[in-house]
Amino acid sequence: MTRIQVKPNPPHRFSVAPMMEWTDRHCRFFHRLLTRRALLYTEMVTTGAVLHGKRKDLIGFDPFEHPLALQLGGSDPGALAACAQIGAETGYDEINLNVGCPSDRVQEGRFGACLMAEPALVGECVAAMKAAVKVPVTVKCRIGIDEQDPEEALAIFADSVARAGADQLIVHARKAWLKGLSPRENRDVPPLDYGRVYRLKAAYPDLPVVINGGIASLEAAASHLDHVDGVMMGRAAYQEPWRLLEVDPLLFGEPAPFASPADAAVALIPHIERELAHGVRLAAITRHILGLFRGVPGARAFRRHLATHAVKPGAGAEVLVAALALVGGRMHEPDIAAA
Numbered sequence: 001m002t003r004i005q006v007k008p009n010p011p012h013r014f015s016v017a018p019m020m021e022w023t024d025r026h027c028r029f030f031h032r033l034l035t036r037r038a039l040l041y042t043e044m045v046t047t048g049a050v051l052h053g054k055r056k057d058l059i060g061f062d063p064f065e066h067p068l069a070l071q072l073g074g075s076d077p078g079a080l081a082a083c084a085q086i087g088a089e090t091g092y093d094e095i096n097l098n099v100g101c102p103s104d105r106v107q108e109g110r111f112g113a114c115l116m117a118e119p120a121l122v123g124e125c126v127a128a129m130k131a132a133v134k135v136p137v138t139v140k141c142r143i144g145i146d147e148q149d150p151e152e153a154l155a156i157f158a159d160s161v162a163r164a165g166a167d168q169l170i171v172h173a174r175k176a177w178l179k180g181l182s183p184r185e186n187r188d189v190p191p192l193d194y195g196r197v198y199r200l201k202a203a204y205p206d207l208p209v210v211i212n213g214g215i216a217s218l219e220a221a222a223s224h225l226d227h228v229d230g231v232m233m234g235r236a237a238y239q240e241p242w243r244l245l246e247v248d249p250l251l252f253g254e255p256a257p258f259a260s261p262a263d264a265a266v267a268l269i270p271h272i273e274r275e276l277a278h279g280v281r282l283a284a285i286t287r288h289i290l291g292l293f294r295g296v297p298g299a300r301a302f303r304r305h306l307a308t309h310a311v312k313p314g315a316g317a318e319v320l321v322a323a324l325a326l327v328g329g330r331m332h333e334p335d336i337a338a339a
């Protein structure tokens, strides 16, 4: 008799957001040491770069990083389908389309957040990607752009991508203003509207909806899960990665991979040694762990030691060992009292 195994907690229940310059392969390797279950995303890679760039450098990854999603930027259905196929063949577990980035460079290429105004085209893109791969195809969007009414604009957008077969919608719960705000301001200035995302989920019970934007703790993440299928955390996960150590116990009911952030940092050493042997500089890896002890005694000394010494030519894992010796005292209080 065949037994169907239903996984009660799919990977999208908690994910770390795609972040340019931040979520590179070293960052993801480190995040994976902190949580076995979170879904990790690459930085956005444009279709042009995937098709014509140094592919191994751009989309290569370590199998340890699974489950892992590739985020693509583009608006040409054929190019997106080709890149989705390349991503799936490379081994990614999900292909995601960026409809949230507001930068000028991206607007000139007619992709990112400006596609919120072109739901039919995004539908064509999703349909083409779906036809090219078996892995889930997902879309990350905003609740609207510029003068759009999020109530109407997000409904039309979601309808188009759902009909095209999107497997999931990740919604950054604020508008993007394409003129007048920098990408950075566009992550803080437009007000958050979580209610709009909850209403979207209520309207699409069968479409997994993941909420993103301003989620600063796992306690907040857990409360969103009463309304939506998943939570995506960006800056809080990157700037204070110790939070990720609580993801598996608190959101997946599984033990944390390590007892403490320091243990996870020690476990990074074999990766560091492998990468240094291939010519990678220590700082390229340790820059992602500077916030690991934020808020506990010694955190500043840890950060300063790494920032000063990891950039020096020939710096090796001993710099991390010395930095770890500077951290002492109590560790962080858990976000939620024992799960």
Ligand SMILES: Cc1cc2nc3c(=O)[nH]c(=O)nc-3n(C[C@H](O)[C@H](O)[C@H](O)COP(=O)(O)O)c2cc1C
Pocket: 017, 018, 019, 020, 021, 022, 043, 044, 071, 098, 099, 100, 101, 140, 172, 187, 212, 213, 214, 215, 232, 233, 234, 235, 236
């Ligand atoms: C440094 C940085 C780079 C980002 N790059 C991307 C990107 O490549 N693709 C994308 O969809 N969003 C990108 N974002 C937006 C995040 O994925 C996320 O939507 C946003 O930061 C809001 O979530 P948060 O408040 O949890 O950080 C970036 C954000 C930051 C801070």
